[in-house]
Amino acid sequence: MYNTGKIITGLVIFFVVFTFPFWFNGAKAVPAPKPSLDTPKINELKAASEDGTVTCLMPTEYMKSEHMVILNEWRTADVRRADYTASYNGELYPMSLSKTCMECHSNKADFCDRCHNYASVTPYCWNCHVEPKKAEGE
């Protein structure tokens, strides 16, 4: 084989660079993010409920994996068909990201962003939709 030295060196360098993310991070798993539910509105709902728990529009597991599907459907319903409300758990809610979701989950940075950053997804919702302002003194 010609140029053995160069080829082997090249291969070693390639291998080191290629596997960089694996050995650099070691075997450390980044802990799964915990979206914060500590907002004034959710605390208020918790205090008002009998057993101290609050359910979102749908069960938590469903919301975790399918919230984007709900938002997508809301968008179609609201923009295309001018349907404004939908009922969940027997209550009517406006199908609106800022009026319904963000009313309780007013902490975008500690709720939405935590998981989105972890999963490395950058939804462009907030390019247009305005995130709620922080309450005074927060």
Next chain:
Amino acid sequence: MDSTRRTFLKIAGACAAGLAVKPATDALAMDLVLPTPKSAAPDAAALRAGKWAMVVDVKKFTEESRQAVAAACRAAHNIPEIPNEKHEIKWIWEEHFENAFPGQGGEHLPPEVSRTPLMVLCNHCESPACVRVCPTKATFQRADGIVMMDYHRCIGCRFCMAGCPYGSRSFNFEDPRKYLENPDPNYPTRTKGVVEKCNFCAERLAIGQLPACVEACQNGELLFGDLEDPSSVVSQALRANFTIRRKPELGTQPKVYYII
């Protein structure tokens, strides 16, 4: 047919393999079914109409009311005021008669017509050119006649701007947030790269409110109502007054009427 045990076994194997992946394909197909909220419905208070239309009573307008109307629209829809005229975003704005109604004025117009600006906005045409040219159906016509934009779908090709004969559409050449100090969270801003225009305040009609510009008028300068309802303010005004529309020769059938 010339078939051997070997080919038979091959085909049988392939079929078995196909059956084995069926649960997986079923699961994939399941995910495609959107959980449409069956209860989705318009708000109980929503204003409805067969065909929404507007009448602009030009003579009633004053400098003040023109400002108020434009300001109300800007506030309701987070419309930025961009100093660079080429990047301007316009929903309802002032235009002079000769530009708004080319060919419809004579040589000797009264000065209050030729020199006073009048308010122009999207005409929500009956046969809108913008809707026909939109390649993504981002702009569409609702059953009640409102020509709407779905900003989520807009790819910023600007065909609609070329199609619209009234210049009612504006393109976001830059991020509008830079020019908005306190955007209202109840209405989204737009993003760089989409086209926007007046939506007859569809979001306000949906919760039972009249358009922001109409509400800002103190003396009935703007009238808004259902063309198909003979008792609506718009129908009454159209019966009582001679009205003109912008560029009627193009056949777009505007639904904004002007009492000059």
